Amino acid sequence: MSVGSRIKELRKEAGYNRVAFAEKIGLPPTTLRNYETDKREPGHNFLTTMSKEFGVSVDYLLGLRTNRNPVILDDDGVSSKKHSLIESIVRMDEADVDVIAAAADALIARREK
Numbered sequence: 204m205s206v207g208s209r210i211k212e213l214r215k216e217a218g219y220n221r222v223a224f225a226e227k228i229g230l231p232p233t234t235l236r237n238y239e240t241d242k243r244e245p246g247h248n249f250l251t252t253m254s255k256e257f258g259v260s261v262d263y264l265l266g267l268r269t270n271r272n273p274v275i276l277d278d279d280g281v282s283s284k285k286h287s288l289i290e291s292i293v294r295m296d297e298a299d300v301d302v303i304a305a306a307a308d309a310l311i312a313r314r315e316k
Contacts, residue, residue, distance in 0.1 A: 206250075207241040209264050213257040214239075217294065228252060258293030 204212075214224050221239070225232040230249075237243040245253075247261075254261045262268040271290065292303060 204266060205241050206245065206264055206266065207239040209266070210245075210253055211239040213253070213259065217257065228256065258289065 214221070217224075219227065221235055222232045225235040228235075234243070238245045238249070250261050250264055253259075253264055257271075259271045260268060263271050292300060295303070
């Protein structure tokens with residue numbers, strides 16, 4: 204799967220059409236189209252932005268890995284349940300992430316008492 208195909212797939216999974224997503228990331232829609240159709244190769248700044256936006260590694264975007272999880276999460280100490288939770292959070296909107304973050308903070312504070 205090409206870089207463009209992966210970006211397009213992630214964008215669609217996140218529920219964005221091309222124009223709305225291009226606007227969100229501050230890119231002309233034609234540039235995004237050229238990346239998604241592999242007419243142009245994106246630079247490292249764009250790949251870094253996509254990595255952060257979708258919670259995947261740049262290696263995944265480049266097709267060097269099939270696992271979407273960022274490399275930092277591949278440590279042996281992280282369970283598959285935690286990986287799944289992180290993947291779910293990546294697909295949430297910011298309001299839902301705020302709710303999850305507040306719940307996590309409350310659980311951690313309760314445990315630390």
